[in-house]
Amino acid sequence: MRTLVLSVILLFSTLSVFAQTNQIKELEKKRKLALREIENTTLLLDQTKKSTSTLLNRISMLSEQINSRQQVISLLGQEINAITKQQTITEGEIKDLEIKLKDQQKSYAKAMESVVLKKQGMNKLLFILSGKSLSESLRRMKYLKDYSDWRNQQIIDIREKQETLREKRESLQKSKADKLALLSSREIEQSNLQKEEETHKKEVDDAGKKQKELQDILSTKQKQADNLNAQIEKLIAQEVARQEREARRLAKEKARREAAAKRKAEAEAKRKAASEKSTATTTKPETKTESRTEPDKDTSVPEVEEVSTSTKVVVTKENFALSSNFAANKGKLPVPVTGTYSIVGRFGTHQHSKFRVTTNNGGIDIQAKAGAQARAVFGGEVTRVVAFPGYNNCIIVRHGGYYTFYGNIQQISVKQGQKVTAGQALGQIYTDSDTGSSQLHFQLWQGTTKLNPEPWLKR
Structure with missing residues (x-):
């Protein structure tokens, strides 16, 4: 025992x-x-x-x-x-x-x-x-x-x-x-x-001694950020509207094809009925009836499509698949820079009481090593390649109903309309020769709604 x-x-x-x-x-x-x-x-x-x-x-x-x-x-x-x-x-x-x-x-x-x-x-x-x-x-x-x-x-x-x-x-x-x-x-x-x-x-004490200079820097950066946010919002709204127009065009094309098919079916039914009536009548000579039907149209245009006006997101088969996969990867997306990094600017409104300035960040700012590449966090299509003051070259990638924005790129590696895969290099991040700073500004949007990107990234 x-x-x-x-x-x-x-x-x-x-x-x-x-x-x-x-x-x-x-x-x-x-x-x-x-x-x-x-x-x-x-x-x-x-x-x-x-x-x-x-x-x-x-x-x-x-x-x-x-x-x-x-x-x-x-x-x-x-x-x-x-x-x-x-x-x-x-x-x-x-x-x-x-x-x-x-x-x-x-x-x-x-x-x-x-x-x-x-x-x-x-x-x-x-x-x-x-x-x-x-x-x-x-x-x-x-x-x-x-x-x-x-x-x-x-x-x-x-x-x-x-x-x-x-x-x-x-x-x-x-x-x-x-x-x-x-x-x-x-x-x-x-x-x-x-x-x-x-x-x-x-460093904080030094910042206190340079309060006026830092206040001016923060104010300038905020003006640039406000302008950037307004421009991004406008560009994404245009892109969503473009997708909605395309969806409406496809929907009309689908309705036209369905109407043509219906007319053809009705004409065929009439022809068959007339033929059967002629065969059954023996006292009258057989007459041939001819019905004109419209020629078949090209039906190779893809189907869909439904426009969700409440969220301003186009619901297509492709968009639905991309959006679903993108949403399922929350917390698993790669950080949009290669190599060593540190997040130095976080999403949202921040009160700098010491400098009497309030800043609003539409995304996150990521400090990277000199020579680092910006990379796509998910597969999608490059919809915009533009330049903004204070942010150099910028790229917008569409992932179904989601969009990612990459700002402050020096050398672009992709072009508008190009399909990209997760982790693919989009371009080299700009490095300030005076300060040695290499920062990527990254934003995430769901349709026209801005999201905090940080919880979506794998850390």
Whole structure:
């Protein structure tokens, strides 16, 4: 009974350790991701020259870096706690195994002692032959064989428990070493966090000293952003209207084809009825009737089509498929830049109370490495390639009822009307030679409704 209880306890302990191990691996994965984001931001900060025009971006990147560093420290704490729990479980397993092994060794030693005493009084052959009948001798032979098998199995079980015990002890030692390493890493990360917070404070103080310049920069950028948003809204409205006109044309063409087919069917029915009447009348000479039907029209034009005026999105077979697939990939779309990146401007209205300026961002601004490419986040068609003041070349890609906008591109790699695939390069992002800053402005629209792109991207 005691052995059974110990076996059950050992089973539950093993399952608990397995769960803890998976948790530790998941925490380690998240920590490495946060550390990679810190490395990316550090690289972009080093690449961006310190100037008044880049000061706010640098502050934003430092804030991202601090948030990532705090996340790393938090994850390290969770890993340490998970390892501590794992150690407690492993120590309990070792204790149970030691008890179980000790009991089994005692049982085996006692059995061996009994065998030795019996051997002194009688050998195996005499024991078998001394049976009162043949069947009893055969039972004694089987008993001796079963007993020998039991002894061999006991030896195997004891050796397996000894090996398991050795592995558990090694695992415990390794987890202790891992815990010490994590504690050391946490101290280093806390020191890095303190330095970054000091740097951030210094940059903010510098921004305070240059309040007038920054206020002018923010005001200028907001005017450019307002103009851009108005132009994008106009372009997308035009594109949606163009699709609606095309849908109406296709709908009219479909209605015309259906009406022609109906007229043809009616004429054919009349001709057939007249023919049957002529055949049935024997007193009158047979007369031939001829009905004129309009020639068949080309029916190769694709079907659809329905226009949804409430959402201003054209519902076609192609659009429906693209829109459905696009919506299904929310949170899975690739970031629209290649290589290292950091989001330095977020969607929505932001109050800069220190500079008495309110900014409204219609999308997100992504700091990238010099030479990085803007890339399509999903398959679609390039509907516009235009230039806007402050945003260089810009591209709009249609994905059914959704649109993505890519601004501040230096060298265009696609043309209007071209089909693109997810991840395809659209052009090289513009790099300011004075500041070293390479930023892509990215927007997402559903029909004529502006959306926050960030939740749609895979991070």
